[in-house]
Amino acid sequence: MNILLIIPAAPGDRWVDGPIYLPFPQLAMPTVAAATPPQFKVKILDEKVEPIGDAPDADIVGITIDTTVANYAYSLARKFRERGSFVVLGGPHVSVLPHEAVFHADAVIVGDAEDTWPQFLSDFSSGRSKKIYYSNYPSLSRIKPPRLDLLKPGAYPTLSITHASRGCPYHCEFCCIPALSGNCYRHRPIEEVAKEVEAHDGLLTIFWDDNLTADRKYARQLFTALKPLKKRWIGQATILFALNRALVKQAAGAGCIGLFLGIESFSTESLKEAKKGFNPTERYGEGIRNLHDHGIAVDAGVIFGFDHDDPAVFERTLDAAASLRLDCVNFNILTPFPGTPLYVRLKKEGRLLTRDWSYFQPYKNVVFQPKQMTPHQLFNGYLRAAKNYYRTWPILKRVFFTPWFLSTKRLSWFMNFQLRKNIPLTFSDAFPADGATNNEGLIEKRGQIEKSIGIQSDRT
Structure with a gap:
C-alpha cells in the first residue's frame, strides 16, 4: 500500500518560483514516515523544493498544514480525494482547529504522530x-x-536535523506551542539524542527544539554528551540562557555556533503584554556579548505590532539591533495565529481583519488592527526596517563584527543574505483584498476600528 506525505507550500514560497529563503527541512513528515509500519511504502514530497505535479498516485495521502497554507492545503486535499486517495490532515493548524479541517479530509490527526499515526493505519x-x-x-x-x-x-542546506525536546514551559501570548504540545514540556533520553547526532554526516546539525535550554539540568547533561562528538550545531534558546555564562561556555564547547533568540521587543511594556516579561531588556547587551565571547552567532527574533508599539518603534528597534551588534534579525509582523491567547483576545476585542488563513503570513501581511498605528503604517514600517537592515553594506559590517570563528562567520553570512531574500519585493497584497473569502466589508470595518480608537486612517 502506497502512502504519499506532502509538505505544502503557498504560491510564491516555492523554490521553483524564484530566489526565496532557502528552506531548511521539516521534521514533521520524516517523523510520520518513521512511525509508519514497514508494510507500507512511503514517499515524502516537499513542495518548497519539488513541484506537486510530480506527485504519484497513492492509497493514502497525508498533508501537514500550517495556518499560512491552510486554504491551499484544503484545495490539495480535495483534488487528491477526487483522485480516489484517502486523505489525512495533520500539523499545527489542524491540531488547533480539527473541526474545521475534518470537513476537508477523510481523517485528521491532532498532536503527535508517534501514537496517532500507527493507530490510524x-x-x-x-x-x-x-x-x-x-x-x-x-x-x-x-x-x-x-x-x-x-x-x-x-x-537543503543540511539534512542533519533532530530535536531533544518538545514544547516550551513558557506561555507567551502570541505563541501556539503550548497548545500544540499538550501544554507539556518533554525531553528525549540524552543517549538517544547523542546517538542520532553522531550518525549525522553533515557539517552542521540543526536542533528544531522550541526551547532547547529551558531545563538547565537537562541542557548541561546534553552538552556533556555532545562534546566528544565534535559536531557543530545551532538551535533555539532564550536570552535567559545567554545570561548563564557557565552554560554558554559549555554549549560552545559542545559545538554550538549559533542560536535563535526570541528577543521579540526592546520594550518592557510590550514584553509584559506578550506574557514574556521574563526577558530582561536591560541585560540584552550582556547576554549577546556573552554569546559572542564564546563564538556563538545570534539570530534575534523581533516582532512589530504590539499594543505598546507606536510608529517610532521601527527606528528604535534598528538602533537597538545595531548597538547590540546582533548578527542578524528575523523581523516579523505580529500575527494572531489560531490556538494562541492573542487570537482569542483580538477576536474578543473585534480587531481581527480577516479569517482568510492565506493572509496569516508574518513576513507579508497585517491581519489585525494595531492600537497605535494603522495596518498600513505597521506594514510599511516593518518593510522599511527590514530593507534598511538588510542592505549590503550593513550586512558586511555585521559579518565583520561576528566572532572570529570561520564557521560562525560563514553562518552569519549565510543567514543574512538568506533572510534578505525573505523581504517582500512589493506590498500591494499586504492586506486582505475586498471581496476575498470570509472578508466582506473588511475595508469598512478597518476604518470603523481605527476611528473607534482614535487613529487617523491614512495609508502612508
Missing part, C-alpha cells in the same frame, strides 16, 4: 478508521529517528 487497514485521532502526547523515549532519507537530496 491499523484502523484503516481493517476498514474502521475514525474521523479524528487525538494524541496522548506520549513519552519521547525510544522514538524512531526521522526518515530524512526520504527528503529530496541536495535540496
Whole structure:
C-alpha cells in the first residue's frame, strides 16, 4: 500500500518560483514516515523544493498544514480525494482547529504522530478508521529517528536535523506551542539524542527544539554528551540562557555556533503584554556579548505590532539591533495565529481583519488592527526596517563584527543574505483584498476600528 506525505507550500514560497529563503527541512513528515509500519511504502514530497505535479498516485495521502497554507492545503486535499486517495490532515493548524479541517479530509490527526499515526493505519487497514485521532502526547523515549532519507537530496542546506525536546514551559501570548504540545514540556533520553547526532554526516546539525535550554539540568547533561562528538550545531534558546555564562561556555564547547533568540521587543511594556516579561531588556547587551565571547552567532527574533508599539518603534528597534551588534534579525509582523491567547483576545476585542488563513503570513501581511498605528503604517514600517537592515553594506559590517570563528562567520553570512531574500519585493497584497473569502466589508470595518480608537486612517 502506497502512502504519499506532502509538505505544502503557498504560491510564491516555492523554490521553483524564484530566489526565496532557502528552506531548511521539516521534521514533521520524516517523523510520520518513521512511525509508519514497514508494510507500507512511503514517499515524502516537499513542495518548497519539488513541484506537486510530480506527485504519484497513492492509497493514502497525508498533508501537514500550517495556518499560512491552510486554504491551499484544503484545495490539495480535495483534488487528491477526487483522485480516489484517502486523505489525512495533520500539523499545527489542524491540531488547533480539527473541526474545521475534518470537513476537508477523510481523517485528521491532532498532536503527535508517534501514537496517532500507527493507530490510524491499523484502523484503516481493517476498514474502521475514525474521523479524528487525538494524541496522548506520549513519552519521547525510544522514538524512531526521522526518515530524512526520504527528503529530496541536495535540496537543503543540511539534512542533519533532530530535536531533544518538545514544547516550551513558557506561555507567551502570541505563541501556539503550548497548545500544540499538550501544554507539556518533554525531553528525549540524552543517549538517544547523542546517538542520532553522531550518525549525522553533515557539517552542521540543526536542533528544531522550541526551547532547547529551558531545563538547565537537562541542557548541561546534553552538552556533556555532545562534546566528544565534535559536531557543530545551532538551535533555539532564550536570552535567559545567554545570561548563564557557565552554560554558554559549555554549549560552545559542545559545538554550538549559533542560536535563535526570541528577543521579540526592546520594550518592557510590550514584553509584559506578550506574557514574556521574563526577558530582561536591560541585560540584552550582556547576554549577546556573552554569546559572542564564546563564538556563538545570534539570530534575534523581533516582532512589530504590539499594543505598546507606536510608529517610532521601527527606528528604535534598528538602533537597538545595531548597538547590540546582533548578527542578524528575523523581523516579523505580529500575527494572531489560531490556538494562541492573542487570537482569542483580538477576536474578543473585534480587531481581527480577516479569517482568510492565506493572509496569516508574518513576513507579508497585517491581519489585525494595531492600537497605535494603522495596518498600513505597521506594514510599511516593518518593510522599511527590514530593507534598511538588510542592505549590503550593513550586512558586511555585521559579518565583520561576528566572532572570529570561520564557521560562525560563514553562518552569519549565510543567514543574512538568506533572510534578505525573505523581504517582500512589493506590498500591494499586504492586506486582505475586498471581496476575498470570509472578508466582506473588511475595508469598512478597518476604518470603523481605527476611528473607534482614535487613529487617523491614512495609508502612508
